[in-house]
Structures are given as C-alpha cells and as structure tokens.
Amino acid sequence: MSKAxxxxxxxxxSAGWKQKIQADLKGADYNNTLIWESPEGIDVKPFYHRDENDKPWDGIPGQPEQWKIVQSYFIDQEEVVNHLVKDSLKRGADAIWLKAENSFDWSKLHHEIDPNGHTLYLQLDFADADFVQQLNVESKRVKTNSHLLLDPLGHLISNGNWYKGQQEDVALLEQIGKGDWLSNLTVDSRVYAEGGAHAVQQLAYAIAHLVEYLQQLEYSANLKPLFIVGLGSNYFFEIAKIRAMRWLYATVAKEFGLSQECHILAQPARRNKTLYDYNVNMLRTTTECMSAILGGADAICNSPYDSIYHKSNEFGERIARNQLLIMKAESYLDQVSNAADGAYYIERLTQQLAQSALEIFKEIEQSGGLLKQLKDGTIQRKIRESAKGEQTLFDEGDKTLIGTNKYPNPQDKMKDELQLYPFLKRDLRKTAIEPVPAKRLAEKLEKERLKNEEDA
Structure with missing residues (x-):
C-alpha cells in the first residue's frame, strides 16, 4: 500500500517549485521578495532541493556520538569549588569547566572526586611554567579525563598583551604538550564572537589562530586541539557554523599531517544577552544550546540567565544545567548523532560558511598571518565594522531583542540588582596591539534606562 x-x-x-512560487507571487520579484542576505554576505533562499547539489554531501569528520553537559566554576576557594563540583556531578553534569587566574591546590580541589567519573576542562588565564609542570605530573599520575586550556593568543586579542611575552607564552604551550591531556592546544574563538565578528569571520579567524600556533610550535604531531565556540542567536547558521568549524579544521589538519578530529566546547555568547527582562535570556540560551547539539559540539556549557549582572549563584547555575538536562533527558536530543546530516539547507549553509571562511583565511595567510594582521590592526578594523553594522541594525530595530528594543516592560527596574558591572570597561593602558573589546548589543540602551531609574 505504501509503495502504491x-x-x-x-x-x-527545484525548477518546478520555483515556477510554482513565482506564480503565487503574482508578479512580485522572486529574488527581492524571498531571498535575503545575511550579515556574512550569504543569500538565503526560501527553499533548498537535492537536485541543486551535483555530488553527495561530504561527511563532517569527528562528529561525536554523544555530547556532554558542562558546568563551569571560577576557582577562588578550593574547598568551596570542590563542594560545588561534587554537587553538580550528582545533579546531572557530565563535565566540569574550572577557570583560574592564579595557581591553586590541586589536591584540595579534587578531593574525594573520582577522576574517571567525569571530564574536566581546566582553563588557565595566567602563565606559570612551574605550575604547568605540576599539573603535567599530576595528569600522568592520576590519568584524569582532563583537557588543559590555555590560549595566549586569545589573551593577546582580548587584553592587548601577551601573558609574559610571545616566546615565553609559546614555550608554555609546548610544555603543556608534554602532559597527558585529552586536549593540549586551545583556540578560544569566543573573543571574536563577543567582539561582534559575524559567523564567517569567527571561523576564518579561529582557523588562522590555530595555524599561527602550528607554525610556532615544535610538537605538532602530538597536537590535540580544542575550539571554544561562542554561540549566537541565528539558529541554523550556528548549527552550520559548528559543522563548518570541523570541516575547516580537518582541511588544515590534513595539510599539517595531524589527526582530522578536534574537540569543540560550546557556550552561549554574551553579546545578545540583556539586563532588562533577563528571563528572556533563558529562551536565547536554550535555542543556542540546541544549535550546538545539532551542530555536533562535543560539550556544551550553558550560561546562567543572570550571569551578566549577578555573581555566581546556585539557582542560576541549576537552571542553566537543567536546561541542558531537559534537552537530553526529556527532548531526547542525545539519541541521534549527526542529526543535521543530509538536511539540504544546513548542508548548503555549511558549505557556504566554510568556503567563505576559507577565502578569508587564505587572504590572512597571504598577507603574513593572523598575528601580523593583529599588529597592523586589520583584524580589529574588520571586526569593528561587523560589530558596527550589527549595532546599527539593533539601534534601528531591525535586529530584535525582546524586552529590550521591542516590547520592553517599563516597570522593570534593575539598578538595585547589580552585583556585577554589566558594561564594557575602558582600561587605558599601554598594549602591544589594539584589543578586541567584548560588548553587548543592548549596553547603550540599558545605560539610559538605568540613568532614568536613578533620576526618577
């Protein structure tokens, strides 16, 4: 019966569909009416068809069978963090992301925690060769399922300076490569997303970022790269962005003789998050995390809805974790691997993002590499132009943030809720390069609303 x-x-x-659509438009122009151009310069069509692809879709190398729920903590007091980690693991987290700005006591931090019962992402935002050596020894002794994250070039881009200096920082990366880590080289592409770079720029700069390291490091054969990806609000583009990241890495890795599989840790970016009507942030992060899942991220760390203005708190962290637990345990988004494979729109979008990023990457390499373009300000200028264009769309209402520039609640008051300063801080100091500042779209409007609260 089914066959009949x-x-x-x-x-x-596809020609038949287009003919039918054109008839239904009753004289309106197909291209001007239904095709829109993204900030990346990609024309998005109203439908996609398999006969438009002249060859089978290439598989995306390294896509995981499962994704991990990650909870993040800043290391301040080791005993307190130890308690929080144990609690998170009991409540459903698969992995822990610990961030440190100073050395710490590893034994206190990991006390009575099964080293094989979870995955650890240990991110250092400082340079200390002796401490890295201690961690290397510990990683070999305990054989933990751990990634060691350190990105001096990312620090240079966001801060304007190296930790200690280019040679010392690169030598530290080589030292990390001697440890027993699941990943030993990190590219934190959130610095580009938070600065306002569009998806193609984020991909191109991340790959150029990686190649800058590959050309300086001596332990290339042992490299196990990890990309930290900042997630935006363009649902299908973000799915395709993660897939394109894997494809681009595999292309570069093949040229350097490396494994074509990389690890991707994804987190919602702060750029589109808001101070007012902050509960909408939960909706934003939910769709962003879904993009990461369907795009094939290895691990996803959700951001608490109140993280831009509240200090770390149990309620916000629990809600962030539970959003991912619901997607895994109740929405069954962990039951299918590579869910986006074969979807005509996403496959085509993946190709377009990857090819456009590859062209920008080639231009960067031909001009001397990412570091050279950072020193002469080219990368900063292009990110600034992209950020300005997005900001203009927001200011004019063409890019919507519900509760902020559309449907705001005038009764919403926030001046007494601020535990953290939610705006870009200007730090006037001497830097080696012009830094790329992380700025949210809603900052100007939010400052005006806060001032009005104070004046009322």
Whole structure:
C-alpha cells in the first residue's frame, strides 16, 4: 500500500517549485521578495532541493556520538569549588569547566572526586611554567579525563598583551604538550564572537589562530586541539557554523599531517544577552544550546540567565544545567548523532560558511598571518565594522531583542540588582596591539534606562 501511495506522487524538481512560487507571487520579484542576505554576505533562499547539489554531501569528520553537559566554576576557594563540583556531578553534569587566574591546590580541589567519573576542562588565564609542570605530573599520575586550556593568543586579542611575552607564552604551550591531556592546544574563538565578528569571520579567524600556533610550535604531531565556540542567536547558521568549524579544521589538519578530529566546547555568547527582562535570556540560551547539539559540539556549557549582572549563584547555575538536562533527558536530543546530516539547507549553509571562511583565511595567510594582521590592526578594523553594522541594525530595530528594543516592560527596574558591572570597561593602558573589546548589543540602551531609574 505504501509503495502504491508514493507512486501516485511525481517528484518535483527545484525548477518546478520555483515556477510554482513565482506564480503565487503574482508578479512580485522572486529574488527581492524571498531571498535575503545575511550579515556574512550569504543569500538565503526560501527553499533548498537535492537536485541543486551535483555530488553527495561530504561527511563532517569527528562528529561525536554523544555530547556532554558542562558546568563551569571560577576557582577562588578550593574547598568551596570542590563542594560545588561534587554537587553538580550528582545533579546531572557530565563535565566540569574550572577557570583560574592564579595557581591553586590541586589536591584540595579534587578531593574525594573520582577522576574517571567525569571530564574536566581546566582553563588557565595566567602563565606559570612551574605550575604547568605540576599539573603535567599530576595528569600522568592520576590519568584524569582532563583537557588543559590555555590560549595566549586569545589573551593577546582580548587584553592587548601577551601573558609574559610571545616566546615565553609559546614555550608554555609546548610544555603543556608534554602532559597527558585529552586536549593540549586551545583556540578560544569566543573573543571574536563577543567582539561582534559575524559567523564567517569567527571561523576564518579561529582557523588562522590555530595555524599561527602550528607554525610556532615544535610538537605538532602530538597536537590535540580544542575550539571554544561562542554561540549566537541565528539558529541554523550556528548549527552550520559548528559543522563548518570541523570541516575547516580537518582541511588544515590534513595539510599539517595531524589527526582530522578536534574537540569543540560550546557556550552561549554574551553579546545578545540583556539586563532588562533577563528571563528572556533563558529562551536565547536554550535555542543556542540546541544549535550546538545539532551542530555536533562535543560539550556544551550553558550560561546562567543572570550571569551578566549577578555573581555566581546556585539557582542560576541549576537552571542553566537543567536546561541542558531537559534537552537530553526529556527532548531526547542525545539519541541521534549527526542529526543535521543530509538536511539540504544546513548542508548548503555549511558549505557556504566554510568556503567563505576559507577565502578569508587564505587572504590572512597571504598577507603574513593572523598575528601580523593583529599588529597592523586589520583584524580589529574588520571586526569593528561587523560589530558596527550589527549595532546599527539593533539601534534601528531591525535586529530584535525582546524586552529590550521591542516590547520592553517599563516597570522593570534593575539598578538595585547589580552585583556585577554589566558594561564594557575602558582600561587605558599601554598594549602591544589594539584589543578586541567584548560588548553587548543592548549596553547603550540599558545605560539610559538605568540613568532614568536613578533620576526618577
């Protein structure tokens, strides 16, 4: 019966669909009415068809069978963090992301925690060769499922200076490569997303960032790269962005003789998060995390809805974790691997993002590499132009943040809720390069609303 039913329907070509759409438009121009151009310069069509692809879709190398729920903590007091880690693991987290700005006592931090019962992402935002050596010894002794994250070039881009100096920082990366880590080289592409770079720029700069390291490091054969990806609000583009990241890495890795598989840790970016009507942030992070899941991230760390203005707190962290638990345990988004494979729109979008990023990457390499373009300000200028264009769309209402520039609640008051300064801080000091500042779209509008609260 099924065969007979389907035999009754003749296949329709893309030309046939377009002809029908054109008829329904009743004289309106197809291109101007239904095709829109993204900030990346990609024309998005109203439909996609398999006959538009002249060859089978290439598989995306390294896509994981499962994704991990990650909870993050800043290391301040080791005993307190130890308690928080144990609690998170009991409540459903698969992995822990610990961030440190100073050395710490590893034994206190990991006291009575099964080293094989979870995955650890240990991110250092400082340079200390002796401490790295201690961690290397500990990683070999305990054989933990741990990634060691350190990105001096990312620090240079966001801060304007190296930790200690280019040679010392690169030597520290080589030292990390001697440890027993699941990943030993990090590219934190959130610095580009938070600065306002569009998806193609984020991809191109991340790959150029990696190649800058590959050309300076001597332990290339042992490299196990990890990309930290900042997630934006363009749902399908973000799915394709993660897929394109894997494809681009595999392309570069093949040239350097490396494994074509990398590890991707994804987190919602702060750029589109808001101070007012902050509960909408939960909706934003939910769709962003879904993009990461469907795009094939290895691990996802959700951001608490109140993280831009509240200090770390149990309620916000629990809600962030539970959003991912619901997607895994109740929405069954962990039951299918590579869910986006074969979807005509996403496959085409993946190709377009990857190819456009590859062209920018080639231009960067031909001009001397990422570091050279950072020193002469080219990268900063291009990110600034992209950020300005997005900001203009927001200011004019063409880019919407519900509760902020559309449907705001005038009764919403926030001046007494601020535990953290939620705006870009200007730090006037001498830097080696012009830094790329992380700035949210809603900052100007939010400052005006806060001032009005104070004046009322």
């Amino acid at each position: 039913l389907f035999d009754s329907f003749q296949p329709v070509s």
